Amino acid sequence: MYVPKKLRSSAKPVPEPRAILGPTGNRVRVSDRAKPKTEALKKPQRPKITENAVVRNTVSVDTTTCFSDSSSSSSSIGSSVLMVTSRSSAVKRSGLKPAKVAPLAGEVTDFSSENSRPVKRCDWITPHSEPLYTYFHDEEWGVPVQDDTKLFELLVYSQALAELSWPAILNKRDIFRKLLDNFNLTFISQFTEKKLLSLKVNGRLLLSEQKLRAVVENAKQMLKIQLEFSSFSRYVWSFVNHKPVRNGFRFTRQVPVKTPKAELISKDLMQRGFRCVGPTVVYSFMQAAGIVNDHLLTCFRYHECNENDKMDLKPKTEETETLTKALNNTCLSHDGNA
Template structure:
């Protein structure tokens, strides 16, 4: 009998630890496991003593802690199991996600590269120097490159500009284009901005005298020729109305398009330049040989000698085409205006005849 109570008390304690609780304050009912029931029957002679009914109810303060222990125990067990199963199942999933992220990063990198490449291509095209004629290189003087890009080969129809280019072309026998362009402002100051009416009145002795500004630019022969050519240009203007009409009449007012591919194809002079040179010499112009005149034709846009690969080749053609369309449109507008005036006059005459009749 002494061992029975110890067993009973041990069983009570165990049953308390293993009980499933109801709400606080309600009658407590103990549901023992099969192992506990078998122990009670073996220790107390097979009789159920109802130990749980005599035990005091648990306080409400212990309920949450016990619930937390059981819930945490169940959760931990289930989480362990689920973690194992998740690891076994999701290992490939993690690899798949990793590979998908890696693939995404590769795609993003490739797209970024494409964007960068395309952007660099565009910026490279924009920043790369435009292809010019072969004689203008990266080591060429900047002034000379600008002259090639903006003036050389552009059709010129202003008399002052044509006279300037004729003078500078004549200076090529003593200087190069880069050297001439560097002194261009001195040429303009010396020759009154190339106004042929003023230059034609220059005192030649003062112009070619020692210490003069002009003597530092060209030789005496060239300086005398410039003054004489200015005087003869005034005569041409009086005869043709402008030097522009005279000089462009040799090419039927349309520039010659050479379409050269290589610099070696560009001639020093042409039969057309020879014809113009002879006519100018006949009119009293000096130092205007075929070579000088052909250089003048090139720079004045009378002939387009830009290489076909040069970006200015097509641009100069377009400029010439626009200049051709301009006068045609003006003439058409003038014709329409004249026709409108004539129709109005005819209508007025008809009205007067009808009224008088």
């Protein structure tokens, strides 16, 4: 039987390239037998460096070799670090602005200023806090207040904390001011029962009847203190010798809800006829009015509020002695009547 012979090709088949996983990632490498000798001996080309390139000629040879596929992983890491350093210095020389760094956990970034940087606030202010609450913390809470109208407003808010939270109070701040005649002591002290029950928002009283009656009564008593001490500010600041108390707490759990000083002020206010001014209410008032600085040490506002303390809060020596004597006489007379 005749069997035809298979045709044989004269050319040898070229082996197919295969993918490998090396230290520099996936590359396609052809067998050394298929590579021309000239290509195998050819050195890897270095990238061209122009005058406008970020990496200058001052970069070391090790930095340039990080572009080579034949470099090891360790040398690549070291060269990359050197490149980053060289690029950062080149960026400074070129005048370009560096990229903004993302804030760490627990930090809130404020990009309102030109030199924006992450700032650390008190722990109860989070990235999810309402903007009004954050603004109140950054601009008002803990700042020393001497204006009687402002002090009375903060006292009313501190009393309202028994029924509302700070964010809820701040959202209704304009309503409080409108219904309470911008916290004018003279006008509020003349509120009648009808006027008192008309202080409503969407058909509901602004605060409970007990709290609203306390607001009216406290306005009357504050006017009496103004006649006796010339201002409510001098009266209340005299309990701390006209200088804010700096506690310097590191953690939220260390911040108290009341202190012996707050209990002393609360007792004297109640003896004068004030209502709803327990030690907890008084201490919240002291914190908001800056009589005590309870910003945490890690909060950027702690040091800024201390800078505000440099202003002259202390009145003249003669006035201080007169206020102290009047306060002591009042306390003695109340104790005697009791």
